[in-house]
Amino acid sequence: GQSSFKMIPSFVPQTATGNEKGSYLALDIGGTNYRICEIIVRGDGHIEVGRKENVQIPTQLLTSNGDELFDFVAESVKKFVEKSNETSPKEIGFTFSFPIDQTGIASGKLIKWTKQFATSGVEGKDVVQLLHKAFERKGVSSDIHVEAIVNDTVGTLLASSYESQDKPTLVSLILGTGTNFAYVENVD
Numbered sequence: 001g002q003s004s005f006k007m008i009p010s011f012v013p014q015t016a017t018g019n020e021k022g023s024y025l026a027l028d029i030g031g032t033n034y035r036i037c038e039i040i041v042r043g044d045g046h047i048e049v050g051r052k053e054n055v056q057i058p059t060q061l062l063t064s065n066g067d068e069l070f071d072f073v074a075e076s077v078k079k080f081v082e083k084s085n086e087t088s089p090k091e092i093g094f095t096f097s098f099p100i101d102q103t104g105i106a107s108g109k110l111i112k113w114t115k116q117f118a119t120s121g122v123e124g125k126d127v128v129q130l131l132h133k134a135f136e137r138k139g140v141s142s143d144i145h146v147e148a149i150v151n152d153t154v155g156t157l158l159a160s161s162y163e164s165q166d167k168p169t170l171v172s173l174i175l176g177t178g179t180n181f182a183y184v185e186n187v188d
Contacts, residue, residue, distance in 0.1 A: 010154045011105040015161035015169065015184060018045040023089040025144070027077065030097030030152055031115055031177070032057050034073070036080045038089060045163045053080055066121035066130055067137075074134035081144065091147040095155045096127055105148050115177055153182035 021043045028035040037052030055076050061069045077092075098117070100108035103126075110123050122130065128146045135144065150158070157172035174180045 008099065008102055008151075009187070010150055010182070011102055012148070012150065012154060012158065013105075016158050018162050018165035019043050020162070022091075023050075024147070025077070025081075025089045025092045026095070027073070027092050027146075028095040028097075028152075028155075029073070030095065032059075032062065034076075036077060038084070039093070041162065045165050047159070047162060051080075051084065061119065062116050063118045064120070066119055066125065067134070069119045069122070070130045070134035071137060073131065074138040074140055077135070077144070078138050078140045081141070090141070090143045090145070092145065093155075094128065094131070094146045094149040095152055096149055097152045100127065100149070100151070102149070106146050108149050151180065151182070153180045157182045157184070 020041050023038060023040045026035070026037050026039045034055050034057065035052060036055065038050030040048040040050060042048060053076075057069070057072065061072055096108070098114055099111040101111055102108035107126050107128050109126050112123060113119065128149055131146060136142075153172045153174050156174065157169055160169040160172060171181060171183045
């Protein structure tokens with residue numbers, strides 16, 4: 001039967017073990033402010049947040065076109081990386097807190113803008129591809145790329161599963177502009 005719930009798969013194959021290690025860039029777009037930061041996962045459930053920046057999206061970009069919005073984001077990422085040293089992470093985890101029809105771990109088409117956004121030319125398009133095209137236009141290193149796109153609840157579930165190895169995280173919940181939850185499901 002029909003349901004008012006939008007159930008969108010994330011393509012995340014499993015929760016974290018807590019033993020993963022590496023350095024990554026995190027890009028979190030969920031409203032008129034977004035965050036860019038360096039995340040270091042050290043193993044044994046330890047996460048360190050390195051340098052971070054909060055960026056205000058100019059109001060006019062909320063109703064402009066997609067190229068202008070993603071060019072602004074790409075320019076911010078470029079400046080962030082340039083301020084880092086040459087060992088800056090190249091892989092991006094992209095939290096995009098809008099409903100997307102996800103077709104793979106690093107691809108998803110925006111279903112519909114929510115919150116204050118009405119930027120044209122984005123709905124129905126793959127937001128990772130739009131970001132990568134903006135990276136090209138803004139001269140961001142071709143080594144820098146989105147490795148995964150998730151919504152905020154999937155990110156919360158994974159962070160919790162990483163930090164709490166002895167207590168498995170099965171559900172995450174965000175109560176904000178809307179209500180979202182994520183859970184692990186066996187899709188075999």
